[in-house]
Each structure stands twice: as structure tokens, then as C-alpha cells.
Amino acid sequence: MRRTLLVAGRVLRQLRRERRLLGLSIVAPLVIVFLLKLFLDTMPPDLSRARYAVPVAAFLVHFLAFLLCAIVLVQERTAGTLERMFVNGVTRSQVVGGYLLGYLGLATLQTVAALTEVLLLFRLSYSLGTLVVLFVVVWLLAVASVMLGVFVSTFARSEAQVFPFIPMVIVPSVFLSGLLLDPDLLPTWASLLGLLLPLRYANNVIQEVIMPGGSLGAVWPNLLVLAGYSIILWLLASRTLTEVD
């Protein structure tokens, strides 16, 4: 645990020094949500704004947490610092755990910022319970996204090799997780494929709780799936991150 906290502390110290990265990571989702607002304002008034706005905020947190973590961990490999950590006794699971803890801070900031903007911009008002559920589900999605980034980075030897993974993860998330289309309307194979995506489970919860009269009652197992998803990815990444070539 000591070395996990050591890695997490170092990741946080680096993030604090990277003010531009930190700023852009928080501002970029806010700008996109604002553009979404401009776009949705042109749609017929009977279209549910919340049905798109809240899941899009979740998607942005998912995308950025995944991408940042994947690229930064690959940079560790190419710079030689990952090898140096291993030679100094830090283990794979400690690196993965350290990255998770380090990036959770950033993911939490992104979650709070994106959700707050959506609520204010679209003038959505929910009960405190619903707000808590929304925060928890987007935060759990961010955890899964960090773990997905760590997992994907273990297959890339350079930053350039991360890029093919981006459409592989993100495009299916857009089309198969219920962000744009109801998963029930998808062909069976596409719907089954969507079950592999963490955004699908987050979206299931979001769509239910933002509906008038909606509650967590029927959809809470999705939160467990999201947590389980992170744990499985942690275990997988701890095995696929190579200490010895």
C-alpha cells in the first residue's frame, strides 16, 4: 500500500505541475456541453434535453479519463520511468493502483464540473437523492474509464499505438451504449456488444433516474456492474502490464 500511495502522490504532484493539461481536461468538457446546449436549442421543444445532456456529460468524463490515463501511462513506458519504477521495487499492481488513486482526483473534478454545468445550463432540477445517484454513477464510470485506460496502455508501446484504441472504445460507446439510440432498438449482436461497454451501465442508471418518477430501485445492479467492471480491469491490467520483457 505504501508504494501505491507513493505512485499516487507522484501522479498528483505531476498533475499539479501540468496546469495547462489540468485546465484543458476540465474546460474541454464544459465547452462541449455548451456547444451541445446551442445545438439542442435548435431542436423541437418537445425533445427531452436531459435525455441527451446528462449522458453526454458522462460520456465526456469517460472519454477524457480513458484517454489521459492511457497516454500518460504509455509515456511512462517510452520515457523509461516505468522500467525504473520496476527496478526500484514497485510492482505492477502498485503502479495500476497508484494511477487509479492519482487520476480519481481529476476524474472527480471533471464529474462535478460537467454535471454542474449541465444542471445549470439546461435548468434541470432534481431531488438531492437523484443528484447523489448521478454523481456516484458518473464517478464510478470515471473509475472504470481510468482502469480501461490503464488496461489499453498495456498493449501499446508508444503514444501512436494508443490512437487505434480510441475509436475502438469510443465509437461503440457512442452508438451502442444508449447515448444516442435506445439499446432495445439495436440488432441483437449490437446490443450484446454494448454490454461490454461501461457507458452502457452508466447510461441505464442515468436514463432511469432523470425520468419523472424514476428511481434507482430497478437499475441499481448497474452500479455493481460498473464497480465489478473496474475490479476486473484492475486485475487484468495488473497481469498485462509487463515488468519483464
Place this chain on the structure above:
Amino acid sequence: MSVVGAVEVAGLTKRYGRIEALRGVDLAVAHGRVYGLLGPNGAGKSTLIRALVGSLRPTSGSVRVLGMEPTAHRAELRERIGYMPQGPALYDNLSAHDNVKFFGGAHHMPDLAERVREVLDFTELADRAGDLVYTYSGGMKRRVSLACALVHRPDVLFLDEPTAAVDPALRARFWLAFRDLAARGATLFISTHLMDEAMLCDEVAVLRQGRVIAADTPVRLLQRGRTRLIVRTGDNELEYTIGGRPEDLAAALQAYGLAPDVRSVEVRGDTLESVVLDLVAAEDDQ
């Protein structure tokens, strides 16, 4: 009873697909020695060092560092070896102090803060220890990298081309530091492609295309060479090729009146590097 050496390698091979980076390397390094690994770029020096620190799994053969197999006894060995890779391998957006503290923090060191100060002093970085590494020159980054490798007081240090792209003055300081560490009991395993650095080692191995083609003390290696002796008398010029030993030179000079009881003659001229360093030092003194 056999004495366990600091490093023992036998029949080591490493294959990447069809490429054989190491082809049956054998070598042994005793404790407290400065061991140089010489060879041109691509000879397999970094591959060998990465196998010794446990970053590479050998295809065949055996590797022992302090009597332990590096990939099998990872946790135990990590506390006792230091590694300075060929690249900087530092966090550019952290200070030298934070880099050294991070890598030192991975070890169990109750006196970490004091030790970080010590190695930053030793590598002459104390004045700029708080500056971010990306503001440093290449030579300063090499010093930070050395400090990271030293911080946990390792028994064996593996340094992969530590003086590459380093100016002569800093190179001289690095070698003083290496000899100082060896005098305190550490074993140093240093790769280089600079032949003049070989003379500063206790022993050297020459690696070529993944094979050790010679291993000996630098003086004995040098004696395997030839010396061209050019003698000018009046308008005549005679050229001889003699052996590289001091005895060979004495024997050749006896034909020109050297006393018969002179057994050996050695000529130790300054290198261009030492002449330049003296000039720089004289300029600094003014």
C-alpha cells in the same frame, strides 16, 4: 567454499524473434570492482544490463547478481541494486529533488530526506534541486539519473553509458565519483563505447554482436596490441612494429644504447582530453 561474486553470467542468450541480441555471454565480476563493458552501438550492452537488473528474461543461460537470479528474487534484489538507464528516465515536470525522493521512496529508508540531500550534494545538484528537470541541461539530467540510482545505497550499480553526451569536465567528475563509490565497497558495472574510459576500470569485457570477444584488465588488453616505433637518425628513418608490452619497448631501444639492465619502458603521455581539461581549469583559476 565458493565465494559468490557480485555478478555471474554463464551462457546468456537473448533472442528477439530471429535476432539474437546476446549469444552466449560469460563473465564474472568480483565485489568492489569497477567493471567496464565495452562495445560499439548495437553490440548488446544495454540488453545485457537489462538482463542483469531483471528487466529482461533471458532466452537461455544463467544470470546471478549477488548470488540471486534477478527475475526470480525481484523483491530482495531490488533493495541491493541500482540502475541508471541509457536514457534520462526521469519525470521532466518534477524537480530533481522530487525525482530522487520518489525513486528512493520505493525502498525502505528511514533516513530518506537526509539521504536525498546527500546524493544531491554528491552529484553537485543541491543548488538547483528544486528546479523542474525539463529546465536542466543534458549533463544535469545524467547527474539526476545517477542520484536516483544511488539514493538507496545499492551494493551493485549498473550504469548504462552514464557519460554518453556528457562534456569532458563532467565526465572526469563522474569517473571520480565512480572510483569513490568503489572505494566505499560498491561494485560498478558500467557500459561505454568510449575506449579511453576502459583504462579507468579494474576489468573490462569487450562485447561485439552479442558475444564477449575479450575480457581482461585494461592494461593487459592494451598489451595485446602493437606499437609502431619510428626512429630517425640523421636523414634516415626506420620504422619497427613491436609488441605492446613495456618490455618490448625496452628491448627495441637497447639497440640504440639503452642500458641492458632497463627491463621495461612505458610512455604515458597526456590525452587530448586531459590537456583540454587542464586548459579549462587554468582559465577558471585566472
